[in-house]
Amino acid sequence: MKRIAKLQELLAGEGVSACLLSLGADLPYFTGYHAMPLERLTMAVVPAEGEAVLVVPELEAPRVVPRPDEFRIRPWGETEDPVEVVVDHLPERDGRVAVGDQTWAVFVLRLQAVLAQARFESATPLTRLLRMRKDDAEVKALRAAGESADRVAVRLRDIEWAGRNERDVSTQIGRMLREEGHDHVEFAIVASGPNGASPHHEPTDRVIEGGDVVVCDFGGRVDDYCSDTTRCFAVGDVDHEVARAWDVLQAAQQAAFETARPGIAAQDVDRAARRVIADAGFGKHFVHRTGHGIGTETHEHPYIVEGNKEPLDEGMAFSIEPGIYVAGRFGIRLEDIVVLTADGAERLNNSPRDLAVVR
């Protein structure tokens, strides 16, 4: 069954009148089309019953690959009001309307003003039911993306590090991702020495030097599916405390991996990693959740975080990425994507997990 038809089944079952999808990964997941993140509205109107319609700016309409058996294309011209066009395609004006999470506020507020009797809610509780569980083709795509990223991780063991700045290495990682088969590069964090303590560090002009540990967290897309992996590199001799922290981190990541299987609550995977790190005395330095789902979006459901009691299920793909961050000194993180099989988890990243010593 086509994905849009499955969504319509869910909408009808929940009594939701229509689903409106704009920016974010829902739209490409259901229609194959990526909206441009601009002020001209692109929005798919998926009613619980009947024909789905993709409302798209006229000058972007040529970018849409038609799927006439799945949705109709309705281009809107520069002097039309696209919100009115969307409203015209709703089955009713006072039903429940589910809106994609990344839709811009300006459009939600306009829709609410026009549809004063409708009840708006997030589309994610429905779309996630489909997107979270990957089918065989999706797992294959995630595996290919992971293998491509792994080839970059392996090549990074042999490049020069000392004397270059973070931005320069980040640019090289981006180039390598493309060389190894990525269509798009989404991010290439290079965080050296004390900068490693900032988990989402933006690469700077800081020059990497002997004694640094460098966190490299990178990913992108291969055929619309995402990669995301983190490895660390020690330039020359490794400080004793860092070496010990790395052993702890690797054990924590392994513990989470061994815990992950269908039926286990998402938070239990987080707890498994956190326990190992806390027991070793680094608890307060692990400042983020253990992982996030991945698919057509780098971060999606399920989130591997304390408080998420949702049972994991076969086909779910997510990151396991504990980290230890000591402000002002260093940071380390180790990240693999895994996918759940009937009785456990399979890693989709398999580059070496040691703290690589580099030049």
Place this chain on the structure above:
Amino acid sequence: MKRIAKLQELLAGEGVSACLLSLGADLPYFTGYHAMPLERLTMAVVPAEGEAVLVVPELEAPRVVPRPDEFRIRPWGETEDPVEVVVDHLPERDGRVAVGDQTWAVFVLRLQAVLAQARFESATPLTRLLRMRKDDAEVKALRAAGESADRVAVRLRDIEWAGRNERDVSTQIGRMLREEGHDHVEFAIVASGPNGASPHHEPTDRVIEGGDVVVCDFGGRVDDYCSDTTRCFAVGDVDHEVARAWDVLQAAQQAAFETARPGIAAQDVDRAARRVIADAGFGKHFVHRTGHGIGTETHEHPYIVEGNKEPLDEGMAFSIEPGIYVAGRFGIRLEDIVVLTADGAERLNNSPRDLAVVR
């Protein structure tokens, strides 16, 4: 006066209780900080009176450059609810709340659920009043971005075109933008032959060949201000009709440029370009508005479009970019950024405006 203080003055004057800024260019415009486009909420709470607060994920907080005299930083931890943190910093629960246009729907809907008595509206009618009129430092930044893009436009006249695919040329344009001083590349459209008829064409594997006209529309950021320019390149001999269309296009762009000055309605600039193209018989092939404002965002107010009767004013910066698109055959577009001076407009792009003949 600091920008946040100016915004607070506007909020107080309009009776708006607070402004909430998340993704998009408002947040960096007012705080210097770019939020990451991820599921963890970053949001500045700017009350009409009192201290502004930047609510930011704990693991991204190290990325914020503090401005303690302008706003306080409130990191939130992985098991906190950031929407509750935002609500706690509002001066009241039932006032008017202005929300940045690109804030994700999921956060707007959550805020609305918690603040059932508040009235939500777009922040843009207020923020645009500040952002639209560029001060001297901003004009200087836009000029530098324009000059950097112009150097790329000039270099493109001497590269090889025939036999290479669009994606390859697009990658080269991105590299050139960085070489010429851009910090970030936002887009590099390369649309060859019949692909040129799609104004927002995504570069493909299509191999450029003799007889093609290639539309190159590219831009990015220099010191947080945007560039955006379009030039076209003819590979070898130019078809007679294309040459004639180019002359019309250049005249249309010049007519719009000469019309643009303080006091003129935005739509009159659009009409000036459109009239020239229509008079030459290409009217139905000019399928988009004539331009958009530019600053810390590539597309912002004012929009140069039929229906926008707003008078233009000194300091406003926007694109003038008419195009002619003949489906299945070719497309052309010519784009400069201009800024309004006391008695006219100044072009911030000044690379040659001919249809360059290339190899």
